[in-house]
Amino acid sequence: MSLSKQSESPFLQGTNLTAVGDYNRSVVLDTIRKAGQISRVEVSHLTGLTSQTVTNMVRKLIDSGLVQEEGTVTVGRGKPRTAIRLNPDGRYAVGIHLEPAKTTVILINLAGHIIDRDLPDLPDDSAQAIAALASTVSLLLGRNGIPGKRMGGIGIAIPGPVDARRGTVLDPPNLSGWRNVRLAHDLELSTGLPVFMEKDVTAACHGQTWAGRGEETGQDFLFMYMGLGIAFGTVRHGHVYQGRTGNVGEMGHIVVDTSGPACWCGQRGCVAVTCDPRSLVKQAEKEGLFPAPTHVQDPRAFNDSADLPFLDEAFKSLCQRAHGGDEVCRDLLLESAGRIGRAVTILTDLWDMDTVVFGGPYWHLLKDIYLNRVAQVLRRRSVLRQVHNFKVLSTTLGGDIAAIGAASAILDHDLTPGPAPGMSGRDRSAI
Ligand SMILES: [Zn+2]
Known part of the structure; x- marks a missing residue:
């Protein structure tokens, strides 16, 4: 059942009242951007603005350098029309x-x-x-x-x-x-x-x-950010949900391993103490995979910014060894991927999401081991596995x-x- 086709449309509706020209300018720009290349007639059709309003608005946008004419587009059996698109250098x-x-x-x-x-x-x-x-x-x-x-x-x-x-x-x-x-x-x-x-x-x-244009992800997805900290974000109907104060996404204290190490929050096995680079390097040291850092005497190792370069180097080395065939390192990352999979399952169930996109500064080191493992856990554990399939993707935008x-x-x-x-x-x- 479709609640409202219009609410699913990625295109916004304009208004023909003269006092809202600034809003209409954004509606027209948004429509051109999402279409890539489009005729004025199609902009009018998609936004509900009169052809005269669209023509005037497009003329102003061309004058300001934001939009340019380029080639033609043909819709159905109609005659070719001049195409407009955003000027990348605008x-x-x-x-x-x-x-x-x-x-x-x-x-x-x-x-x-x-x-x-x-x-x-x-x-x-x-x-x-x-x-x-x-x-x-x-x-x-x-x-x-x-x-x-x-x-x-x-x-x-x-x-x-x-x-x-x-x-x-x-x-x-x-x-x-x-x-x-x-x-x-x-x-x-x-x-x-x-x-x-x-x-x-x-x-x-x-x-x-914006840059990914939703071609692979669609308009609704969960984003998993894999940095020194791990966080999630959500996009609904193509809009980023920021939370009331812009702080959405804190997931460090979701419990993913009830027998895991104690966390300062009072629980055991939170994401914050079992999945992030700091936790994984500590675990690798405990298992004898790395020599303990000689310069860090404090048992709360790596909690100081002076230790960050060492942590960064140690985590990269762990991932490289896992990819290079070291089975113990690989197993350590696979287990971590399983724990992340459990957290992702909770989040996708909570938000009723079927698409998960991974990215962030450390993601390129993890993706070959994590992608399949997370997808497996999701398909096995999600309450919604009988309702829909899941897509687990890697961002194409890299570490930037x-x-x-x-x-x-x-x-x-x-x-x-x-x-x-x-x-x-x-x-x-x-x-
Ligand atoms: Zn905790």
């Missing part, structure tokens, strides 16, 4: 992914393609780090000759928890030196550009919906997905009707 945005182990800064165009990237080495002091980020943004714009009028702004992806509305980094467990920092505000002052900040997993969801997503959230704000929560400073008309 707008740019910068995406910053602040990770515990490294920082990525990218420049993308309206088509979601990465034009340039940089990996700045940030000082520990947050004020100096923000100044370094502003210099990197300036460097990217300068060396690619991007005019200021075509810059949409800067999107930042950062580990949670975040105060997305104020653009403040609160106290992420893996980022020391960033406690209560007004990152979005200060970077906006330094660069003169609008800045939008969101949690890394939410940014990854934006990246998957959160940076791409943060930048695309800026472009999305410009092109998609409705305000984006967390946009710092200026309103949409100023962008």
